[in-house]
Amino acid sequence: MAVAPAWEALDRAGLVYAVEEPAGAAATGVGGAGAAGGGVAPAAAGATIVLRGVATDPERLAALARVAAPARRLLVPEPLRFLYLGRHHVGQRWWVTGLDGEHEPATFGDALHAVEQFADGACEQWGAAPLLIGHGQGGELALALALLLGDRVGGVAAIDAALPRVPGWELPAPALAGLPVLLLPGAQPPRELERTRRALLAAGARLTEAPPSADAAPLGPALDPQLAGWLS
Numbered sequence: 001m002a003v004a005p006a007w008e009a010l011d012r013a014g015l016v017y018a019v020e021e022p023a024g025a026a027a028t029g030v031g032g033a034g035a036a037g038g039g040v041a042p043a044a045a046g047a048t049i050v051l052r053g054v055a056t057d058p059e060r061l062a063a064l065a066r067v068a069a070p071a072r073r074l075l076v077p078e079p080l081r082f083l084y085l086g087r088h089h090v091g092q093r094w095w096v097t098g099l100d101g102e103h104e105p106a107t108f109g110d111a112l113h114a115v116e117q118f119a120d121g122a123c124e125q126w127g128a129a130p131l132l133i134g135h136g137q138g139g140e141l142a143l144a145l146a147l148l149l150g151d152r153v154g155g156v157a158a159i160d161a162a163l164p165r166v167p168g169w170e171l172p173a174p175a176l177a178g179l180p181v182l183l184l185p186g187a188q189p190p191r192e193l194e195r196t197r198r199a200l201l202a203a204g205a206r207l208t209e210a211p212p213s214a215d216a217a218p219l220g221p222a223l224d225p226q227l228a229g230w231l232s
Contacts, residue, residue, distance in 0.1 A: 009125040010075070013118035017077040020062065022070060045071040046128030046154065049119060052079065053136020053160075054093045060219045061159075065133045068157060068227040072131065077118055079137070080111055094137045103166040112148070115141055119149060129154035133227075135219065140164040143196065146181060147203060150174040157227060160186035160216040163196040176204040182230045183209045184223060186216030 010017065048065045052058050058076065065074055079092040095107035122130040131154050134142035139161025146156040147163075162185065163171065181200055185193050193212070200207050208230055215222040 009121035010118060012121055013077070013114050015077040015080070015114055015118055017075055017118070020074040020076070022066075022073055045069070046073075046126050046130060047075050047122045048072045048131040048133055049115070049122060050074055050076045051094075051115065051132060051134035051138025051141050052076075053134070053138045054079075055217075056135045056138065057219055061133070061135050061138075064159075064219060064223055064227050065131075067224050068133060068230060069131055073126075075118070075122055075130070077115065080114060081107065094141060103164055105166050105168050108164065108166050108169070111141060112144060115145060116148060119145065119153060123152055131155045131157070133157045133159075134161060135159040136161060136217075143181075143200075144171075146176065146179060146205065147172045147174060147199070150176055150179070153179065155180040155182075155231065157182040157184065157230065159184045159219065159223065160188075162188045162192040163199055165192075171199055174203055176200070178204065178206045180231060181205040181207050182227070183207065184216050184226060185210070185212045186214070187212065 048069050050058075050062055050065045052061055062074055062076060079094045081093050081096065094111035096104040098104065119130050119132070129152055132142040132145060134140070134157070136159075139158035140163070142156045143158045143161060143163045146153055156179070158181070183193070183196065183200075197207065197209065210226055213222060214220070
């Protein structure tokens, strides 16, 4: 993606991000915290925020986001934290997890706040609530933000994810008023999927569920038709 000016509303989140316009529109490139310049984006149907996880193929996740909402521009923020194996940088993640898989509350809170600010910036920039499409940790963030932001989000697709469990953090309980939510689970335990389902339905989400699939973790081709038909 070509480099282009960043936008103040998005930059408030402090995230490095890429912007990709829908087919037929000019590319607007890469932005990020502290980037210089102004610029006005061309009119379109709002934005889709693409939230990747630790082991996500970002190009494949972006392709699925285009399948779900081809008329929307894609905003692709970088996860906040680097992941190291010894001294070698091997990836990125949104928050730290312990050896037992437990979410570290402070870093989870940092990620939640940053993406909340980013979503609000996207809504301010283009005047439409953004879609959130996430995979792995990104899917957990998307589900948490659906409950946190309510009508400030236009829809959520969570792939290979369930609502996160974070010590000391209670799930918000807003009225989602028919917010479209798509669950495409992978290897999550049935109890976690049921907990996620109950929380979303209790909040009033318009929930579309798929059975657990081996295609969810690797973002396989079986996901394309499920995302293509979701919003329609």
